[in-house]
Amino acid sequence: MSHETAATRNSVFTPFNVVAGIIVILGLFITAVRFTKGLGATTNLSDNNPWGIWIGFDLLVGVALAAGGYVTSAAVYIFGMKRFHAAVRPAILTGFLGYALVVLALNYDVGRPWRLPYPFLISRGTTSLLFEVGACVALYLSVLFIEFTPAPLEWLGFKKARAIVVKLTMVLTIFGVILSTLHQSSLGALFLIAPSKLHPLWYSPYIPIYFFITSIIAGLSMVIFEGSLSYRYLKHKMDHHHIETKDDLALGFGKAAAWVLTGYFMIKVIGIAADNNWHYLASGYGAWFLVELFGFVALPAFCYMLGVRENNIRLIRWTAAWTVLGIIVNRFNISMVAFNYHLPSSERYFPHWMEIGISVFIVTAGLLAFRFICTRMPILYEHPDYEPH
Amino acid sequence: MDGIHTLQEFMLHTKNIIYILIICILVAMPAIWKFLAGRDDE
Numbered sequence A: 001m002s003h004e005t006a007a008t009r010n011s012v013f014t015p016f017n018v019v020a021g022i023i024v025i026l027g028l029f030i031t032a033v034r035f036t037k038g039l040g041a042t043t044n045l046s047d048n049n050p051w052g053i054w055i056g057f058d059l060l061v062g063v064a065l066a067a068g069g070y071v072t073s074a075a076v077y078i079f080g081m082k083r084f085h086a087a088v089r090p091a092i093l094t095g096f097l098g099y100a101l102v103v104l105a106l107n108y109d110v111g112r113p114w115r116l117p118y119p120f121l122i123s124r125g126t127t128s129l130l131f132e133v134g135a136c137v138a139l140y141l142s143v144l145f146i147e148f149t150p151a152p153l154e155w156l157g158f159k160k161a162r163a164i165v166v167k168l169t170m171v172l173t174i175f176g177v178i179l180s181t182l183h184q185s186s187l188g189a190l191f192l193i194a195p196s197k198l199h200p201l202w203y204s205p206y207i208p209i210y211f212f213i214t215s216i217i218a219g220l221s222m223v224i225f226e227g228s229l230s231y232r233y234l235k236h237k238m239d240h241h242h243i244e245t246k247d248d249l250a251l252g253f254g255k256a257a258a259w260v261l262t263g264y265f266m267i268k269v270i271g272i273a274a275d276n277n278w279h280y281l282a283s284g285y286g287a288w289f290l291v292e293l294f295g296f297v298a299l300p301a302f303c304y305m306l307g308v309r310e311n312n313i314r315l316i317r318w319t320a321a322w323t324v325l326g327i328i329v330n331r332f333n334i335s336m337v338a339f340n341y342h343l344p345s346s347e348r349y350f351p352h353w354m355e356i357g358i359s360v361f362i363v364t365a366g367l368l369a370f371r372f373i374c375t376r377m378p379i380l381y382e383h384p385d386y387e388p389h
Numbered sequence B: 001m002d003g004i005h006t007l008q009e010f011m012l013h014t015k016n017i018i019y020i021l022i023i024c025i026l027v028a029m030p031a032i033w034k035f036l037a038g039r040d041d042e
Helices: A002-012 A015-037 A053-065 A068-078 A082-110 A129-148 A150-156 A159-167 A169-193 A207-233 A240-275 A278-282 A284-309 A313-337 A353-374 B007-037
Strands: none
Touching: A015 A353, A053 A082, A053 A169, A053 A207, A053 A313, A053 A353, A068 A082, A068 A129, A068 A169, A068 A207, A082 A129, A082 A207, A082 A240, A082 A353, A129 A150, A129 A169, A150 A159, A159 A169, A169 A207, A207 A240, A207 A313, A240 A278, A240 A284, A240 A313, A240 B007, A278 A284, A284 A313, A284 B007
């Protein structure tokens, strides 16, 4: 008995659990401070910089990296690429948790969570892009929840309810693609209102298209990245089918990511030409823009191509991680680095440690929820009692 | 930017460059395709 207790204690107090536990406790403490003392006590936000990392990272990056759900379900159910079916459930779960955490993070920034339904019920700002983003995120979170439910329904043994939800798969996938197209691009369109605040190299009339295309890149890369992490840490929960198809998935998604990244690189260059912004490239911001364009777009595009051509799965996986980092850099540049670029450095925004703490807390909460669900429900394996759908 | 004084001149200038870029892209695409899919049959 004492041996069992010691073994259980050992399995609970792993380095990951201890670090995650500390982060969660710290996050709950900052949450209490945020909702009792307000934004002034926990953030460095100001009238000049009303959006910090809770928007730049938690929302803009979170929504982009959660795009794997619609990308994978569209590939499998709409384009008929059934060989990638094993990736659907992990991608849908990542998307669902991603969007749920985006909504959670939004509450920290906006405050007064009980007023979250106000834009739909009390004060409908139907001419606002934020209304469209809010409506799409709310609807898409609901769609992702329904798309995710076959896994918990199989786990709970609710066969009839599961059969009903499975019949809705195609409708939900189409809804998901439409809603994602709308709000991924609208998040970029939010910056159209600030042409004088965003540096000309990042500001473009095409910014909604850039946001949408980068969301596809983020989705494809995130599925590869998350798949490799799952294989490394949750391999014991994977069935043969998932393990056998993981390399094929990396090759297929890597090939798609290579094409989309190449296309994105091309339209970014066209964007510079369309606004005649070539002369800005010789400035400090221009150097940083070139780092983003060549280091986080052209380089991963080439590495994906090389990985696919040479069948180098390891290179594809590392490139996926690098591309995910590139998406974070892009969203940070647009929402913070190149935003208010004309202000003196004393007026520029740098996040308060509590803002960073909440962002780390939210990412940790996502990881813990993902692990909790994957170790219990049929996400990385097919449930033996049910036909794959 | 020195020779650009009107919207007409600006549009002409930027569109000219975009057309040249599009031609470069159209030439590059088959090469990229060949590079990417070159070993698919092996």
